[in-house]
Amino acid sequence: MKLTESKKAPRRRRVTVIVVIAALLIAALGIWLAVKKMTRIHYASDFGFEDIKSAADADGDGIDDYTDIKNGALAYIATNPIYGSKYYNGGYPDDGQGVCTDVIWTAFAAAGYDLKAMVDRDIAEHPEAYPDIQKPDPNIDFRRVRNLKIFFERHAEVLPTDFRDRSEWQPGDIVIFDPSHIGICSDKRNFHGVPYLIHHGNIEDGAVEADDMRRMKVVGHYRWRVSENIQ
Numbered sequence: 001m002k003l004t005e006s007k008k009a010p011r012r013r014r015v016t017v018i019v020v021i022a023a024l025l026i027a028a029l030g031i032w033l034a035v036k037k038m039t040r041i042h043y044a045s046d047f048g049f050e051d052i053k054s055a056a057d058a059d060g061d062g063i064d065d066y067t068d069i070k071n072g073a074l075a076y077i078a079t080n081p082i083y084g085s086k087y088y089n090g091g092y093p094d095d096g097q098g099v100c101t102d103v104i105w106t107a108f109a110a111a112g113y114d115l116k117a118m119v120d121r122d123i124a125e126h127p128e129a130y131p132d133i134q135k136p137d138p139n140i141d142f143r144r145v146r147n148l149k150i151f152f153e154r155h156a157e158v159l160p161t162d163f164r165d166r167s168e169w170q171p172g173d174i175v176i177f178d179p180s181h182i183g184i185c186s187d188k189r190n191f192h193g194v195p196y197l198i199h200h201g202n203i204e205d206g207a208v209e210a211d212d213m214r215r216m217k218v219v220g221h222y223r224w225r226v227s228e229n230i231q
Contacts, residue, residue: 041196042189049167051187056226059112065224066172072110073103073184073198077207083200091116091139100182100200101143103207104174107184107198108224116142119151129154145180149220152176156222163214166193169221175213176220185213 044051054065061068076098084097093102108115119142123130130150133141141147152158152174160168171187175197183199190196190211200207 047193052170065111068111069107069172072107076103076106081207083203098200103200145182149176152222157225159221161218161221163194169195174222177216178219
């Protein structure tokens with residue numbers, strides 16, 4: 001009888017080891033699947049809603065304004081601009097350098113809008129709306145975040161800055177962050193349904209489309225709308 005029990009003991013240990021290994025493998029697989037799900041790119045349809053399309057097509061290319069703005073922002077970062085804040089005669093960077101606001105006017109140009117002209121006109125016609133501007137400077141005013149915030153508050157649809165309703169965050173939306181940063185919403189989303197941000201961050205990060213939306217405090221969220229008063 002003792003011999004029989006002694007033979008059973010190693011077998012029990014082997015079974016225990018196999019069970020433990022199997023449990024560890026299952027746990028590891030579960031963790032891997034969870035991480036994969038959290039890190040993979042999601043889209044609006046994964047959360048039960050669709051991307052909004054604009055009724056406007058300013059440049060007449062058959063693509064709506066919101067999509068054009070998003071695509072224009074992506075086209076800008078694809079040029080791999082070097083982060084550098086400089087003043088340019090004429091306003092537009094011509095040396096492969098840029099800052100966050102260059103994503104915005106470039107994106108609008110891709111949709112058929114001259115953001116510089118619109119901002120310059122608004123400043124000239126409504127100087128009281130821009131109290132920080134002592135003397136208008138068309139070479140730089142449209143590349144300042146504080147001026148763009150005022151402009152979009154006046155001429156775009158103002159949207160919530162929290163993320164409780166993910167469907168309110170759409171490709172092509174403009175987002176402004178504290179203290180002085182701006183970017184464009186992508187159609188890509190993270191695990192929680194928050195859009196990726198298309199932006200020219202800083203010297204270290206460069207121009208990217210990344211899951212950066214919640215890395216900074218959102219202080220402005222806008223969607224462009226066609227306005228006869230500003231075109």
